Amino acid sequence: MITHAPKAAGYVAAALLVLFPLVYSAGNYDFVMHLWITAFYYAILASSWALLAGYGGQFSFAHLAFMALGAYGAGILDNYVVLTSLPTGTCTEFGILGTNIVLLPPSGTGDAAACLTAARATWPEGATVSRFPLLLQIAFGAIVGGGAGWLIGTLVLRLRAAYLALFTVGLSEILRAVLSAEIWLTRGQAGMPMSPLFPDGVTILGTSYGPAAKLPAYYVMLALFLGTLALLLWVARSRIGLFLRSLREDEDAAEALGVNTVKWKRAVFVLTAAIAATAGAVQGHYVGLITPNTIVLLQMSLVIAMAVIGGLENVVAAAVGAILISFALEFLRTDFTILGFEIDMTTWRLVFFGLLLMLTLRFLRNGVIQGALMWIERRGVGAETVAKRRAAEEAK
């Protein structure tokens, strides 16, 4: 019975998360919802990274780079492509099915929409201008991220362990430099603004929510999180998960047993990169801004630490770890005084966090959450081994 407990707990937790925004009534509603949205975002990144690194053994530092490609991919469509009911005559545009797709010239920190603004002044009332559809933006971001995943997966086929890590660190830093430098397109360090998830607000079950309301964003991110987790779990438990683990353990042996290691290595890069990119695109719309500094090494290290503390070889454990740590980091902001010393937690919280990471690596190699799950799921194994051996010996 107890071996089924984690599964049941998972369903209960998912149900509670769905109900939470509806029943939560203690103070700071928006702030608490924001913490959850951020936690889901990190959970998506950490759990997908766990599939890549924990199952596939591909210890990549490029995960946030994929995330950024998704966010910038969506952001570029968001900023430079609009749909209008009338042609502008001055911008680059083409018409499809009665709609004009207008391409605004990227102009860095200048006003990209100048030609559109000029045209709109002459339009009759009732002419509409709308952004490029949100879902298509996100899909485009996912495709850009997935494509980059394919490319990186191909480039690192022959790289193992430390070399793969170094390669992806370098790659991530290059992307950050490019995003900072190409101001004409990305606005550089100033960051690229992104429209809210629901710019005109949204009505759910008769209640209207404004563009800045947290509840719709909470449900969008929760749905993405649960969907991601379901997908990752399915992959992890299918033969693909088995092949990924076999190539993590020994690539040559897996290949000699008929596993197409090149195909599955590439596939896990594409899948996890596309997931990270999707999360990036949604998070970009939620926050309203995407900057190159979201992919600094410290941020990547944070995602890795979340997965490691939760449990690298279990996507659910990594996700739970990410949620716990993103809340812990928030609560550790409260300063306190000990033995007359005032501890400034805005700086010291990362020290505590680092300490937690070191303790986990030293004493709980499987992570805190995964360690507990394995203890529950594998309780009977030792006893079974001994019992079977005894029975066999008695039979002789």
Next chain:
Amino acid sequence: MITLEVKDIRKKFGNHQVLKGVSFRIEGPELVGLIGPNGAGKTTLTNVLDGAIKPDGGTIRLNGKRIDPLHPYEIARAGLGRTFQVTRAFRRMTVLENLYVPAMAMDARVNRREMEERANEILAFLTIDHLRNEYGRALSGGQQKLLELGRLLMLDPDIYILDEPFAGVHPSLMATIYKWIERVNGEGKAIILISHQMESIFTLCRRLLVLNFGDLIADGPPATVKNDPAVIDAYLGVEEDMSGTGLLTQEATHA
């Protein structure tokens, strides 16, 4: 009918010609021993056969189909499986999962229940069924060798290449490996056995291939090979080694 046709395989590492045009042919359920001193090219030949290393020249045909340009996983699926000199069990996967990998790689739609039954039957045969849910790393060195043999049975190739299956294995497990070899061979599969343990080689094999410095210097029944002057000179050392102690007496005890 199983055929493996190796023709003029050459391989050079830097300036070192490791294989200098090796040719042989295996037909049907043969049990062939591949022997030679250290550095003779046995493992390189194995790696070339399984596709891990591409030869500089020559061709390999398995059941008439050319396999030398293929990837290792394609060669494995085409029907050539191998074990490794140093055991390569998947250490952080359970024993059963170790066995499922080749079964699922061979057939994506494999029937799960049949696969489990087959795996359990194989583990029982190899006397490690009580360990089925343990991780690979929990097994002893000898048990890991057995696990590798089990994995290979799940792949079920036509030709099995066993690289040093007896190295570091306790005598009681040796008997299990002997039984395993007899079973596989009895099912009509061909086996290439690489070993430094002459006793086992001479007991099991009905044909020997002798490699020396990348040349195949002998190919024939053990009795003939044993008396081949080139082999004695190159591998088995001075002549008194052959007639006196060691080999012959050991063989006699087994016969």
